[in-house]
Amino acid sequence: MAEISSVKEMIETAVVKSRKLKEGIVVARWEEIVGKVAKKSNPVGIKDETLYVYVEDSVFLHHMSMNKNKYLEKIEEILKDSYVKDIRFKVGKVNDPLKYDYREVYINNNRNIEENISEESFMKNEELSIEEIVDHLKKMALKREEYLIKKGYKKCKSCGAIFEGEKDYCFPCSNKLSKNK
Structure with missing residues (x-):
């Protein structure tokens, strides 16, 4: 068993294992992931490797669906693994994250x-x-x-x-x- 040599490595290991930590990171860095449309969308959770996102209206839903692969790549880069394999967008109440x-x-x-x-x-x-x-x-x-x-x-x-x-x-x-x- 490999020994963890620093707090940073321990936290990275915890992130790899924790769904809630991953959700928190995605929510906290949502604007970095999707850009200006962050104000028109709200990530609500990750379940079964799928990120669920409420979107303000069908226009933004279409726009975000077209950019889904770009968002998935950015999430993978941030989380340092491919934990989120799909994003499902749904028109719904968007709260200012x-x-x-x-x-x-x-x-x-x-x-x-x-x-x-x-x-x-x-x-x-x-x-x-x-x-x-x-x-x-x-x-x-x-x-x-x-x-x-x-x-x-x-x-x-x-x-x-x-x-x-x-x-x-x-x-x-x-x-x-x-x-x-």
């Missing part, structure tokens, strides 16, 4: 949590044990989840993903449940 700053959720709000690792040492890649890093990442994820739920997001009853909407299930799980009926 930048209505809150993800950095605020991950960094500033975490300063209120009592923890053994200072944010500065974590960000500078100082030598930390794997246990400390995993514990820190868990706290960040829980804090993000708490923040989103306070802002009106829901937790999917099937997969546990955080999403915005009125239903009890996220878009991918809703689709899967309706197909199984």
Whole structure:
């Protein structure tokens, strides 16, 4: 078994294994992936190697469908693997993905949590044990989840993903449940 030699390598390994981390990275870098149409679209989740995206209207749906391969290449480049093999676009309610700053959720709000690792040492890649890093990442994820739920997001009853909407299930799980009926 290969030993992880740095925090950066450990995080890259975690990204390869974690769907939620990959979703977070795609959402956070959505404008970089799709350009200006990011304001007219909203990635809602990854399920079974498919990224689901709400698009404002049929014009943008068509435009984004035509550029799907370019988006897939960019996602593969960002995630450093081909985890997302397809993108499904659907006309739906698009929320401004930048209505809150993800950095605020991950960094500033975490300063209120009592923890053994200072944010500065974590960000500078100082030598930390794997246990400390995993514990820190868990706290960040829980804090993000708490923040989103306070802002009106829901937790999917099937997969546990955080999403915005009125239903009890996220878009991918809703689709899967309706197909199984």
